[in-house]
Amino acid sequence: MSQTSSRLLELLSLLQARRDWPGSELADRLEVSGRTIRRDMERLRQLGYPVESLTGPAGGYRLRAGTAMPPLLLDDDEAIAIAVGLRTAARASVTGIEETAVRALVKLEQVLPAHLRRRVGALGSATFTPPAAGPTVDPQHLTVIAAACRDSESVRFAYRSRDGTDSRREVEPHSLVNHGRRWYLIAWDRGREDWRTFRVDRLGEPVPAGVRFGQRKLPAKDAVAYVEQSISGAPNRFEARVTLHASAREIGSRIAAHWGAIESRGAHRCEYRTGDDDLSWLALRIAMLGVDFEVHEPPELVEHVRALSSRLLRAVG
Amino acid sequence: MSQTSSRLLELLSLLQARRDWPGSELADRLEVSGRTIRRDMERLRQLGYPVESLTGPAGGYRLRAGTAMPPLLLDDDEAIAIAVGLRTAARASVTGIEETAVRALVKLEQVLPAHLRRRVGALGSATFTPPAAGPTVDPQHLTVIAAACRDSESVRFAYRSRDGTDSRREVEPHSLVNHGRRWYLIAWDRGREDWRTFRVDRLGEPVPAGVRFGQRKLPAKDAVAYVEQSISGAPNRFEARVTLHASAREIGSRIAAHWGAIESRGAHRCEYRTGDDDLSWLALRIAMLGVDFEVHEPPELVEHVRALSSRLLRAVG
DNA sequence: CTATTGGGGACAGATCTTGACCTAAATTCT
DNA sequence: AGAATTTAGGTCAAGATCTGTCCCCAATAG
Numbered sequence A, B: 001m002s003q004t005s006s007r008l009l010e011l012l013s014l015l016q017a018r019r020d021w022p023g024s025e026l027a028d029r030l031e032v033s034g035r036t037i038r039r040d041m042e043r044l045r046q047l048g049y050p051v052e053s054l055t056g057p058a059g060g061y062r063l064r065a066g067t068a069m070p071p072l073l074l075d076d077d078e079a080i081a082i083a084v085g086l087r088t089a090a091r092a093s094v095t096g097i098e099e100t101a102v103r104a105l106v107k108l109e110q111v112l113p114a115h116l117r118r119r120v121g122a123l124g125s126a127t128f129t130p131p132a133a134g135p136t137v138d139p140q141h142l143t144v145i146a147a148a149c150r151d152s153e154s155v156r157f158a159y160r161s162r163d164g165t166d167s168r169r170e171v172e173p174h175s176l177v178n179h180g181r182r183w184y185l186i187a188w189d190r191g192r193e194d195w196r197t198f199r200v201d202r203l204g205e206p207v208p209a210g211v212r213f214g215q216r217k218l219p220a221k222d223a224v225a226y227v228e229q230s231i232s233g234a235p236n237r238f239e240a241r242v243t244l245h246a247s248a249r250e251i252g253s254r255i256a257a258h259w260g261a262i263e264s265r266g267a268h269r270c271e272y273r274t275g276d277d278d279l280s281w282l283a284l285r286i287a288m289l290g291v292d293f294e295v296h297e298p299p300e301l302v303e304h305v306r307a308l309s310s311r312l313l314r315a316v317g
Numbered sequence C: 001c002t003a004t005t006g007g008g009g010a011c012a013g014a015t016c017t018t019g020a021c022c023t024a025a026a027t028t029c030t
Numbered sequence D: 001a002g003a004a005t006t007t008a009g010g011t012c013a014a015g016a017t018c019t020g021t022c023c024c025c026a027a028t029a030g
Helices: A003-017 A023-030 A034-046 A076-092 A098-111 A114-124 A139-151 A223-231 A248-252 A279-287 A299-316 B003-017 B023-030 B034-046 B076-092 B098-111 B114-124 B139-151 B223-231 B248-252 B279-287 B299-315
Strands: A051-054 A060-063 A153-160 A166-179 A182-189 A194-199 A203-212 A238-244 A261-264 A270-276 A293-297 B051-054 B060-063 B153-160 B166-179 B182-189 B194-199 B203-212 B238-244 B261-264 B270-276 B293-297
Touching: A003 A023, A003 A034, A003 A060, A003 B003, A003 B098, A023 A034, A023 A060, A034 A051, A076 A098, A076 A114, A076 A139, A076 B076, A076 B098, A098 A139, A098 A166, A098 B003, A098 B076, A139 A153, A139 A166, A139 A203, A166 A194, A166 A223, A182 A223, A194 A223, A238 A279, A238 A299, A248 A261, A248 A270, A270 A279, A279 A299, A279 B279, A279 B299, A293 A299, A293 B299, A299 B279, A299 B293, A299 B299, B003 B023, B003 B034, B003 B060, B023 B034, B023 B060, B034 B051, B076 B098, B076 B114, B076 B139, B098 B139, B098 B166, B139 B153, B139 B166, B139 B203, B166 B194, B166 B223, B182 B223, B194 B223, B238 B279, B238 B299, B248 B261, B248 B270, B270 B279, B279 B299, B293 B299
Parallel strands: none
Antiparallel strands: A051 A060, A153 A166, A153 A203, A166 A182, A182 A194, A238 A270, A238 A293, A261 A270, B051 B060, B153 B166, B153 B203, B166 B182, B182 B194, B238 B270, B238 B293, B261 B270
């Protein structure tokens, strides 16, 4: 039944797997006549997929880039590569596509066969994460929560608040926001009967609670605004000010805009301002620039750099 | 024409965008009767997509994970997120999925609409790449070459050899191999009339030459073996041996296996061996572990760490 | 010029699709 | 327990679609 539909899908799959396909080969593979293949191409074109064709010997069909995305037909390995890629993109915190990456990840994981999911999990744990990078978010947590947001389903999880006390929460998730290298969950806390923001790196074992809920109105313009006003009272980070012995041009080409501001201080000097929660990570980020520098603020960073320096000296001396 | 096929695709798209869909809403949206929706679900199930359904109020349809990947129907933003994610996965050089990531990227880029490709390019340049990480590969180069390998199409590019001489090449690409944090292209060099391996980070402006060719037989067991025998004479890297002041367990949990070998030297000591082409990157990777250490080899690394230490000391006065 | 490959019109028979109507089963809410 | 809601699916008839065959045309590489 519906042989036509499945044949069209298979055709799309073949056209994505290789660039050029002679019609006769397609007819052979799909066990239909050449005439039907020509008609299928006509159908695909009518569906909006731009199929190019070349006549003559060495001719054939070819799927071009069009104006809209066609359905992607992936084999197992490709699906895994995409899942792994999206996980790192979701963690990146610099490109500005983290939230979209999570959305795509939710879509992918919803239909990802179980055996592939296991392989993704195994690969994910092999990724190199510098310990100085601060607490990292489990991509699995992100997808569970994002799925719950999308489907208006409440979630239960364990939470460790800033002061270290543990608790169990049941919330109605509203949205998941990436802000300043951190993920925040905005949700209505069922127990507290109020809105709360949770740092995703501080919650554990999120599980969908299976209870659907109606949308509540967020007491802010939008989710990002809410996060900003929630965390503004507790910036929880170090703001560094350093002078780099290099031109602003030279440095600017090597640093993404999200990572701090650069101001020129002459041909061979510039000032770099950047912030972070984690001193080690902050220090290394500056050291990685590979130029001489001077740390002005904060005093904790001065102390940290000094400690790092002596550790390195001990290492070789 | 072929309304059924396009409706099935739209149905798949809707089922991927949200989890639960009441049949009536689907019927409404697709402007068909409820009976047709039920029949479509039957069709999808026969095509192998596991559609779950719940009866009663709050019931509806839901696409579950099955045993095979269904076609992924992405919106523009999601496609971009996937492209960006795959680019970073292709560059990762630790997870072992780089080659698959490139293959998926080729598939995606072949059908990626032009306006989306521009957005991907813009985002890619905003990524943070530590300057100490050594020469990086342009993902665009990777996809051009991988596509040429897949489609047996020859390629032209500029190449700078190890000793710094520039040349233009026209080759018949055989395969693209990721080996030891580097990308290598194995190809038949048309000008030299022999097999060559090229480091992808040293080639520029690859363009498909439009000439198809027949497969030649590679003079080695497989592509990986060929790369290994080609580069074995020129390891071109530093091998570090350091003692870390921490237990092997503690360190092992923070380092991916690909990044080096760890051997226990008692409860509070372990030996770490790792290699790299770039001293800065090597030094920082060790420093990032956040524990005290001693560098034994190579002497260049000792010197480099000493220099880094004094730079840090200068930075804080 | 010739062989090869896609494009497509016409036709007939087979097959599929759809909505309408109806009954059954499962599940939630009252 | 009972009412309401939602999916499941059988049946039917009218209409649309699909397929293979046969045929000729246009473009292209060698």
